[in-house]
Amino acid sequence: QVQLVESGGGVVQPGRSLRLSCAASGFTFSSYAMYWVRQAPGKGLEWVAVISYDGSNKYYGDSVKGRFTISRDNSKNKLYLQMNSLRTEDTAVYYCARDRKTGYSSSCLEYWGQGTLVTVSS
Amino acid sequence: QSALTQPPSASGSPGQSVTISCTGTSSDVGGYNYVSWYQQHPGKAPKLMIYEVSKRPSGVPDRFSGSKSGNTASLTVSGLQAEDEADYYCSSYAANNNVVFGGGTKLTVL
Numbered sequence: 001q002v003q004l005v006e007s008g009g010g011v012v013q014p015g016r017s018l019r020l021s022c023a024a025s026g027f028t029f030s031s032y033a034m035y036w037v038r039q040a041p042g043k044g045l046e047w048v049a050v051i052s053y054d055g056s057n058k059y060y061g062d063s064v065k066g067r068f069t070i071s072r073d074n075s076k077n078k079l080y081l082q083m084n085s086l087r088t089e090d091t092a093v094y095y096c097a098r099d100r101k102t103g104y105s106s107s108c109l110e111y112w113g114q115g116t117l118v119t120v121s122s
Numbered sequence: 123q124s125a126l127t128q129p130p131s132a133s134g135s136p137g138q139s140v141t142i143s144c145t146g147t148s149s150d151v152g153g154y155n156y157v158s159w160y161q162q163h164p165g166k167a168p169k170l171m172i173y174e175v176s177k178r179p180s181g182v183p184d185r186f187s188g189s190k191s192g193n194t195a196s197l198t199v200s201g202l203q204a205e206d207e208a209d210y211y212c213s214s215y216a217a218n219n220n221v222v223f224g225g226g227t228k229l230t231v232l
Contacts, residue, residue, distance in 0.1 A: 044224070050219070100173055
């Protein structure tokens with residue numbers, strides 16, 4: 001069965017960096033676009049970034065553009081989110097998710113991990 | 123990348139039907155048939171309920187249906203059950219390979 005397990009969350013000071021990981025199993029990781037989506041405490045879902053199946057295309061939400069970098073290692077079945085210049089408003093649960101279709105992004109997120117909490121605070 | 127507009131709350135009694143709207147623009151909901159709906163129970167990850175406007179993934183009850191007219195998509199839950207009480211989010215593909223979510227609707231089963 002499809003499994004997505006996020007890790008790397010924690011408490012970090014404003015301006016510092018953090019890298020999240022997402023370990024995938026139960027499917028051919030290299031065939032699917034992957035996403036990061038976040039949810040601030042008590043708030044709604046916010047799309048963060050998407051990466052194509054082969055890593056050749058990456059797109060970001062306006063609020064993280066220039067600060068966050070999405071990447072993947074298809075040999076390790078892992079997705080990453082490098083977060084730099086963190087702000088208090090980046091505090092959220094970060095979910096990784098898999099596209100429903102193989103190939104490039106269809107914007108439909110079929111499988112989700114359980115999320116990892118990132119708290120940005122001094 | 124403005125969020126799609128959803129009503130903050132909706133409610134219905136068991137057995138009734140309720141419809142949740144999701145309004146965007148011609149650059150997202152109105153321009154593409156890539157609207158999805160997600161259900162999220164407290165403390166849980168979102169679950170895909172509807173994709174490509176009106177299609178249901180395997181395992182989702184046929185009480186859940188989706189539609190779209192112009193720049194507004196809708197999710198209808200028929201025959202409401204207690205377990206349908208949750209937050210519901212719409213999303214859409216948006217121009218320039220973006221994804222945009224709605225603000226979410228809290229569905230209460232009275």
